[in-house]
Amino acid sequence: MSSPNCGRREAVSDPGTLRGEAAALDAADALRAKRAEFVLDDDTVYLDGNSLGALPRAVPARLADVVGREWGRLRIRSWSESGWWTAPERVGDRVGRLVGAGPGRIVVGDSTSVNVFKAVVAAVRMGEGAGAGGRARDEILVDAGTFPTDGYIAASAARLTGCRIRAVPVGDLAAAAGPRTAVALVNHVDYRTGRLHDLPALTAAVHATGARIVWDLCHSAGALPVGLDAHGVDLAVGCTYKYLNGGPGAPAFLYVRRDLQPRFDSPLPGWNSHADPFGMAPDHTPAGGPQCGRVGTPDILSLLALDAALDVWEDVDLTAVRAKSLALTDFFLRCAEAYVPAGRVVSVTPVAHAERGSQVALKAAPAEAAAGTMAELVRRGVVGDHRPPDLLRFGFTPLYTTFGEVERAARTLGEVLGDVLT
Amino acid sequence: MSSPNCGRREAVSDPGTLRGEAAALDAADALRAKRAEFVLDDDTVYLDGNSLGALPRAVPARLADVVGREWGRLRIRSWSESGWWTAPERVGDRVGRLVGAGPGRIVVGDSTSVNVFKAVVAAVRMGEGAGAGGRARDEILVDAGTFPTDGYIAASAARLTGCRIRAVPVGDLAAAAGPRTAVALVNHVDYRTGRLHDLPALTAAVHATGARIVWDLCHSAGALPVGLDAHGVDLAVGCTYKYLNGGPGAPAFLYVRRDLQPRFDSPLPGWNSHADPFGMAPDHTPAGGPQCGRVGTPDILSLLALDAALDVWEDVDLTAVRAKSLALTDFFLRCAEAYVPAGRVVSVTPVAHAERGSQVALKAAPAEAAAGTMAELVRRGVVGDHRPPDLLRFGFTPLYTTFGEVERAARTLGEVLGDVLT
Structure with missing residues (x-):
């Protein structure tokens, strides 16, 4: 080589x-004892856990119970009795420990793409009217080497909110951010090169301009310490099927900094993010906590498979x-x-x-x-x-x-x- | 009484x-033989299948195989070898047969709320510049008795696309639609009263004004014939966990009429709806087929649980x-x-x-x-x-x-x- x-x-x-x-x-x-907690075969060297993590041994039995007993026997009662309704926040707290987020910051649900959309639009709305000379912040910066979906979704968010979008190499982002910048969307680890970007420094640099930052943690969650709370990150998204081993297409997560949750103005205000979801009111009153990031009915089978998969992290x-x-x-x-x-x-x-x-x-x-x-x-x-x-x-x-x-x-x-x- | x-x-x-x-x-x-294909107990009369359908007996074994063999043993290879990548369209076609949609009209994925958002924004964009006197169609009509999330999401779509929203009782919708109407969003069956609305007549009436119609089939899919293709419906969404028995929070579906698919301009253009999803191009080129409704990585465990659940319909x-x-x-x-x-x-x-x-x-x-x-x-x-x-x-x-x-x-x-x- x-x-x-x-x-x-x-x-x-x-x-x-x-x-x-x-x-x-x-x-x-x-960490050598952890390997036994996964289904692996010694014939294969599996170096694709950054695409789809291996199956944790705890998942099949837990999922069988969720299907057979919770769905099959308890049926509708499980929304309360089996804790289905609160699972997005409960599992979110477990993910939170792995990315440096305290309880009540994260919900699990939807795909990473959908969460990028929520985060970027909400970030733009947080900056409305707050730019230089009272002008709206109307620029979205996006990591030029981003995983494509982030760029596509950010462009859609820009189009829908009247912003312009600018792709900038991560190394130039700090210099590129300015008084018109509403938000910068950055990948923590580049999906091609494996380059890790400097989250604390870039967050501080973007904050210094008054803009928000959204981090995509798909390739860092479960691979290294992130420190979302410690570094004052505004918003973050990530998938759970790579280093978190949640299963193919497992639901993604959305982090909203505690003090920003009451200001999280979601472009996808489904009934699950309503302050009183069962009140069935005709107008949407946003939930003030991490539920602000929810949308529709949570996908319970995948969510609880992820919950079981997270057991391997308990002592890690x-x-x-x-x-x-x-x-x-x-x-x-x-x-x-x-x-x-x-x-x-x-x-x-x-x-x-x-x-x-x-x-x-x-x-x-x-x-x-x-x-x-x-x-x-x-x-x-x-x-x-x-x-x-x-x-x-x-x-x-x-x-x-x-x-x-x-x-x-x-x-x-x-x-x-x-x-x-x- | x-x-x-x-x-x-x-x-x-x-x-x-x-x-x-x-x-x-x-x-x-x-249909009496079908009951044996579900997990039910004779002690309980379960009349809540319009909220969460009962567990079809075929699901646990299929899901165990998906988890244990497809994920556990084949891992990443299953995206091609187990047909995971094409599952949203394949399962969509199975749902299609139950709502009168030919192959290639439906994808399964995301929640109903998220699909309402895609459908309403895409419908507004189809009507841009096409209204009376060349003015944009800038009005979204929504069923006044709608399940709340549809109204919340439609209001968000209106806000993001510069439309106004108007809630109208379904009985008045035909009269309310006009040259400024971009789209009407209507529930096929009212979730409270159980009232079935006249899909063919209302579709024709809305079409007569040049507007689009989006039907929410949550309470009709699997309960009665719908006839999406036959009645020329533009777009439709629905959930799969009620009469389709797909499991708690099972992924929802999105129907896009065949001729409208190339014009489906999604507000959530994730990498899965790219014409060449693995090309990783920086710009989004929409897929022309039913994939236009996809966003991020499909949630395989829930999607294939639904696939197994749909087996009960094969001879129905x-x-x-x-x-x-x-x-x-x-x-x-x-x-x-x-x-x-x-x-x-x-x-x-x-x-x-x-x-x-x-x-x-x-x-x-x-x-x-x-x-x-x-x-x-x-x-x-x-x-x-x-x-x-x-x-x-x-x-x-x-x-x-x-x-x-x-x-x-x-x-x-x-x-x-x-x-x-x-």
């Missing part, structure tokens, strides 16, 4: 050495998760450096720990080799994913990925690239 | 007669469902007339078949007795629900409700009202 920090092919590529090191790292891993410290995440990605980069023929891939993931999420993306050369390389990797039991045109993406989930798997993945990648073109 | 068609107390209230009649009706019921003819539904509500009204002391309740559900959905709502006198009456009914094993201030609501699900249960429910209601105040 050619890496930005090390252009030369590393001399030592003896698998024995790195395998031994992997074994030692696994033996010393403070995010600091330990972050430490292992960095150790895994460091080790993968070293192994790839050792095993992969020079010139075939180059890492686009930052070397600096402060700028790295929990994935590594390797740019393939030639670009056309990327898809075939990933297909062959999967055939050989190493599951990452391919993001066109030329990225090979590997996600590392500290709760279940072992260093032994990391060594095997890099070694297999080296073998595939050696076989394919040599 | 006092009913609009019959002010006098019926002379015959011999339970033996009505029980015998119930037994004969059950014996002749063409909606005409038979409608016939039994009317027979059930007719019989309930007769039994209530016979058993309930005069003056204690009056039906607010229309007597005419053409104006009746699949529920009966009884207005209690005095109003304060309603909550206690329903609580006591539930304690005695008859589950309906109470809608404040004074409505006792009973839903009849033709696939599993028996005439014997109807007789028991009315008899128990009579006993409760007799016990409570006599």
Whole structure:
């Protein structure tokens, strides 16, 4: 491999050495017991938990009970007796602990896209009439490297609220924000490169201009400490099916800072966000708490599957998760450096720990080799994913990925690239 | 009971007669075999399927397979190999058969509220610049008796698109629609009274003014034939957890008439509604088919639970469902007339078949007795629900409700009202 920090092919590529090191790292891993709480098979190295997390063992039995007893036997009574009605906030509080949000800040429900829409429109409305010279803040800034849906939804929010939208590289966002800026929408971790952005600094910089900031935590929630409350973040969204292992398409979450909840003017004021949802009043009076982010009837089966999936986090410290995440990605980069023929891939993931999420993306050369390389990797039991045109993406989930798997993945990648073109 | 068609107390209230009649009706019921496909207990008469449908027996095993094998073993591969990615349209087609929509008109996903938002905003955009004298159509009409969330969401759509909103009783809608009307949002069946509105006539009347119509089918889908394609309906939404038995908070559906799909300009253009969702392009190019109504990643567990729940419909003819539904509500009204002391309740559900959905709502006198009456009914094993201030609501699900249960429910209601105040 050619890496930005090390252009030369590393001399030592003896698998024995790195395998031994992997074994030692696994033996010393403070989180090693967590792997047993997931359904995994030793034939496959699953490095796609940044797309869909593995199944926690607690989920099937819990979901069977939700379906068979709560729905099947109690039926309508479960809305109160089984706590269905309050599940969006209850599960939200559990997610909150993992992203540094105190109780009562988060609701779970809807997709990330829908939550981006609520957050961006609500943020624009918080800034109305508050810009320079009394003019409305009418600009939405969006991370130029954003996952596409955030950009599409932000553009729709701009169109509907009479704002203009401007895509800006994250590095330029602090300078770009100004008195016309209503809100900046930023991805905490870039979904392609795995670059981690500086949430505290960027939040402070955007706040200094009087604007709001919405963070998309899809690729950081459950992978590293976030500190939403501590850094005064206004609004945040994120999905729960990546590092939180909530299941395919599990409901997303929406964070609204406590003091902003009474000012959260939702563009999707469904009956669930009404201050008195069962009053069936003809006009909408917004709920003042985290319920302000709800819309329609919560999707109970998926929500309670997520609830069960969150059990694995009960005894987990995010600091330990972050430490292992960095150790895994460091080790993968070293192994790839050792095993992969020079010139075939180059890492686009930052070397600096402060700028790295929990994935590594390797740019393939030639670009056309990327898809075939990933297909062959999967055939050989190493599951990452391919993001066109030329990225090979590997996600590392500290709760279940072992260093032994990391060594095997890099070694297999080296073998595939050696076989394919040599 | 006092009913609009019959002010006098019926002379015959011999339970033996009505029980015998119930037994004969059950014996002749063409749908009687369907009940065995649901989890029900004979101790409870469940007349709340218009709020949450009972659990179809096929669901638990299917969901266990989706969780254990598709998610647990195949993981990310299931997006293609298990057909997850195309499930919103595939399940949509199955719902389509039940509401008179051909393949490729419906997607399943999001909540009803979110789908109302998409439909109303998209309808307004279809009419832009098309009103009288070249002026924009800038008025949204909404059924004055609507389920509240539809009104809240329509008001939000109006605010965001620069329209005004006007609530009009359904009976006046045809006259109220005019050259400024962009869209009318109407409930097919009133959630309180159970009144069925005339979909073909109202659709034609609104179309005659050049406006669009959005039908909310929450209380009709699975209860009676709808005929969306046949009547040229523009857009429709509905939930799947009432008569379609999809489970608590199961994803809702959105119908977009075939010729309108290329013009469906969604206010929630997520990556799933992109013409090339995996191209990750920075700009949104809308999908031309039913995918135009998708937003974010589909909620697979709930969606496939619904898919399994729809199996019960495979051999069911909606005409038979409608016939039994009317027979059930007719019989309930007769039994209530016979058993309930005069003056204690009056039906607010229309007597005419053409104006009746699949529920009966009884207005209690005095109003304060309603909550206690329903609580006591539930304690005695008859589950309906109470809608404040004074409505006792009973839903009849033709696939599993028996005439014997109807007789028991009315008899128990009579006993409760007799016990409570006599």
